[in-house]
Amino acid sequence: MKIHKKDVLLYVLIVILPIISFGFYYYYHILKETNIKKNTDAKWIASMYQKNWDQFIGETITSLKVVSLSAVENMNNLQTIEPLLQKVNHSDPRYGGLYLLDSHGKLLSSSESFQIYADFSSRDYIQEIMKTKDTVISNHQEVLPNNQKILGLATPVLDENNQLEGILVAYLRTDYMINLMRVFTPDTKLYILNEDNHPVLEINTSKNDLNNKENWVTKTLDRLPWTIKVKVSDQNTQELRSTFGKAIFLVLILTHILFLMIEYILLRKNTVKERKENEIQKLELVGTLAASTAHEIRNPLTGVKGLIQLLSEKYPAPEDQYYFEIINSELKRINEIVSEFLILGKPTVQLNEKVDIAATLHELKPLIISEGNTFNIECHWQIPNEPVMVNCVKDQMKQVILNVTRNAFESMSSNGILQVNLHLLDNYCKLQVIDNGKGISKDNLDKIFRPFYTSKETGTGLGLVICKRIIQSFNGEININSTESVGTEVGITLPIVKNKRV
CATH class of the missing domain: 3.30.450.20 (PAS domain)
Known part of the structure; x- marks a missing residue:
C-alpha cells in the first residue's frame, strides 16, 4: 500500500x-x-x-x-x-x-x-x-x-x-x-x-x-x-498514570476516528474529482473524434443533397417525390446529428452578446405551445415583464430550451402540464422547466449527462450533454431533479448582466 x-x-x-x-x-x-x-x-x-x-x-x-x-x-x-x-x-x-x-x-x-x-x-x-x-x-x-x-x-x-x-x-x-x-x-x-x-x-x-x-x-x-x-499527601503515581493513560487512550480513539472521517471525506472528494476529470477527458476525446468525423461526413453529405435535389427535379412524379422527401428528411436528421458532433468538439471562440432571456422565451412560446398541442399537453408560463439580460449565444440558448422542453413533452402522457418559469434574482436568473411526467429513476439520474446514454429508442444520447456544455460555456449551471411517477424539474442558472450606472 x-x-x-x-x-x-x-x-x-x-x-x-x-x-x-x-x-x-x-x-x-x-x-x-x-x-x-x-x-x-x-x-x-x-x-x-x-x-x-x-x-x-x-x-x-x-x-x-x-x-x-x-x-x-x-x-x-x-x-x-x-x-x-x-x-x-x-x-x-x-x-x-x-x-x-x-x-x-x-x-x-x-x-x-x-x-x-x-x-x-x-x-x-x-x-x-x-x-x-x-x-x-x-x-x-x-x-x-x-x-x-x-x-x-x-x-x-x-x-x-x-x-x-x-x-x-x-x-x-x-x-x-x-x-x-x-x-x-x-x-x-x-x-x-x-x-x-x-x-x-x-x-x-x-x-x-x-x-x-x-x-x-x-x-x-x-x-x-x-x-x-x-x-500534604504525596502524589499517587499509579493512580495518576492510570487516569492519564485512560484520557490519552480516549483521545487516541477520538483523533483516529476524526482522522479516518477526514480521510474518508477527502477520498470521496478525490473520487468525485477524478470521476469528473475522467468524464471531461472522455468527453473531450469523444468530442474531438466526433468533430473530425463530422467534418468528413458533412462534405459528401452536401454532395448527396445536391444530387437528390437534381433527381427530384428530373422525376416530378408524386410517388418519386414521396421517396425524395423521405431521403431529404433523413439527410436533414443526419445533418443535425453531425451538428451535435461538432458542438461536442473542442469549443471555438464564441461571440457572446447580451440576450434578453424573457424575450427569447416569448419568441419560443408559440413553437413550444404548438409542439405541446401535438402531445395534448397544456403549457403554463411565468415570465417577468422586465428584461433579463444574459451574456450568451442566442441560437444556442434557444437550442437548449427547445431540447429541454422536447424531453419534457416526450416524458408525459396526454393531459400533462408543462410549467416554464423564469425567476430574476440578485446576480443571476433561474429558468425552470417542470413536468409531471414519468420521472427518472435515481440510478439513471446519475447517467443522464454521460455521452451516448439515452432512454429513448431513437435518441443519440447527446442532447443533454450538449445542453450542459452550452450552459457551462455561458458560466451557468444546469441541474435536474426528478422523482419517478411524479415528474422532473430542470433548473438552468445563468449570471445576469447588470446595466452600469453612468
Missing part, C-alpha cells in the same frame, strides 16, 4: 500533535488539580483537628473547674474528694488519672489506687501554675510507669480570696486522641508542636518527615500556644 506524504502530514496534524499537546496540558492540569485537592484536604484535616483539640482542651478545663469547686470546699475532708476524682476519671476515657495536690505540689488525693508520684512540685507546669494561678498544660508527653503516654493539665483550686489552696491535675491520655484521629484519617501524617517547636504528639511520621519542612499545612490552636502540622 502506497503511503502519500500528505496522508502522513494529515496524521501528524490530526493525531500526533493533538495527543502530544493534550498529553502535556492534561498531565499539567491533573497534577495541578491533584495538588490543589490534596492541599485543600490537608487544610480541612488541620482545621478539623484544630477544632477538636480546642474542644477537647476546653471540655477538660470546664470539667476540672467544676471538680475544683467541689475540692475547695472539701480541702479539709479528703475522704470525700477521692470518690469524686475516681468517678470523674472512670466516666471519661480521656483521663489517665486525676490528682489533687496542695499549694506546694504535694499529693493529697488521687483517683488511682497506686501512688505514681508523691511530689509533683518539680514539674514545669506545676511550678508555672504556682506563679500564674491559671490553667497550664505540660509542654511534652510523659510516660507513666505503666507505659501509658499522657499530657499533664493542671488547674488551680482557689479560695474566696483568690489564694491558691490546691492544684487539680488531670493526666490526658494521648493514645486516646491518637486513636480518634486515626479513625478519621488513618493514613494522614501529622504532629503537634509546643510553643518551643518541639513535637508533643506524632502520628504516622518519621524523622525524615519532621526534618522536611515542605508540603505541610499549619494551624495554631486557640486555647494553647501549640501548632498542628498536617502533611
Whole structure:
C-alpha cells in the first residue's frame, strides 16, 4: 500500500500533535488539580483537628473547674474528694488519672489506687501554675510507669480570696486522641508542636518527615500556644498514570476516528474529482473524434443533397417525390446529428452578446405551445415583464430550451402540464422547466449527462450533454431533479448582466 506524504502530514496534524499537546496540558492540569485537592484536604484535616483539640482542651478545663469547686470546699475532708476524682476519671476515657495536690505540689488525693508520684512540685507546669494561678498544660508527653503516654493539665483550686489552696491535675491520655484521629484519617501524617517547636504528639511520621519542612499545612490552636502540622499527601503515581493513560487512550480513539472521517471525506472528494476529470477527458476525446468525423461526413453529405435535389427535379412524379422527401428528411436528421458532433468538439471562440432571456422565451412560446398541442399537453408560463439580460449565444440558448422542453413533452402522457418559469434574482436568473411526467429513476439520474446514454429508442444520447456544455460555456449551471411517477424539474442558472450606472 502506497503511503502519500500528505496522508502522513494529515496524521501528524490530526493525531500526533493533538495527543502530544493534550498529553502535556492534561498531565499539567491533573497534577495541578491533584495538588490543589490534596492541599485543600490537608487544610480541612488541620482545621478539623484544630477544632477538636480546642474542644477537647476546653471540655477538660470546664470539667476540672467544676471538680475544683467541689475540692475547695472539701480541702479539709479528703475522704470525700477521692470518690469524686475516681468517678470523674472512670466516666471519661480521656483521663489517665486525676490528682489533687496542695499549694506546694504535694499529693493529697488521687483517683488511682497506686501512688505514681508523691511530689509533683518539680514539674514545669506545676511550678508555672504556682506563679500564674491559671490553667497550664505540660509542654511534652510523659510516660507513666505503666507505659501509658499522657499530657499533664493542671488547674488551680482557689479560695474566696483568690489564694491558691490546691492544684487539680488531670493526666490526658494521648493514645486516646491518637486513636480518634486515626479513625478519621488513618493514613494522614501529622504532629503537634509546643510553643518551643518541639513535637508533643506524632502520628504516622518519621524523622525524615519532621526534618522536611515542605508540603505541610499549619494551624495554631486557640486555647494553647501549640501548632498542628498536617502533611500534604504525596502524589499517587499509579493512580495518576492510570487516569492519564485512560484520557490519552480516549483521545487516541477520538483523533483516529476524526482522522479516518477526514480521510474518508477527502477520498470521496478525490473520487468525485477524478470521476469528473475522467468524464471531461472522455468527453473531450469523444468530442474531438466526433468533430473530425463530422467534418468528413458533412462534405459528401452536401454532395448527396445536391444530387437528390437534381433527381427530384428530373422525376416530378408524386410517388418519386414521396421517396425524395423521405431521403431529404433523413439527410436533414443526419445533418443535425453531425451538428451535435461538432458542438461536442473542442469549443471555438464564441461571440457572446447580451440576450434578453424573457424575450427569447416569448419568441419560443408559440413553437413550444404548438409542439405541446401535438402531445395534448397544456403549457403554463411565468415570465417577468422586465428584461433579463444574459451574456450568451442566442441560437444556442434557444437550442437548449427547445431540447429541454422536447424531453419534457416526450416524458408525459396526454393531459400533462408543462410549467416554464423564469425567476430574476440578485446576480443571476433561474429558468425552470417542470413536468409531471414519468420521472427518472435515481440510478439513471446519475447517467443522464454521460455521452451516448439515452432512454429513448431513437435518441443519440447527446442532447443533454450538449445542453450542459452550452450552459457551462455561458458560466451557468444546469441541474435536474426528478422523482419517478411524479415528474422532473430542470433548473438552468445563468449570471445576469447588470446595466452600469453612468
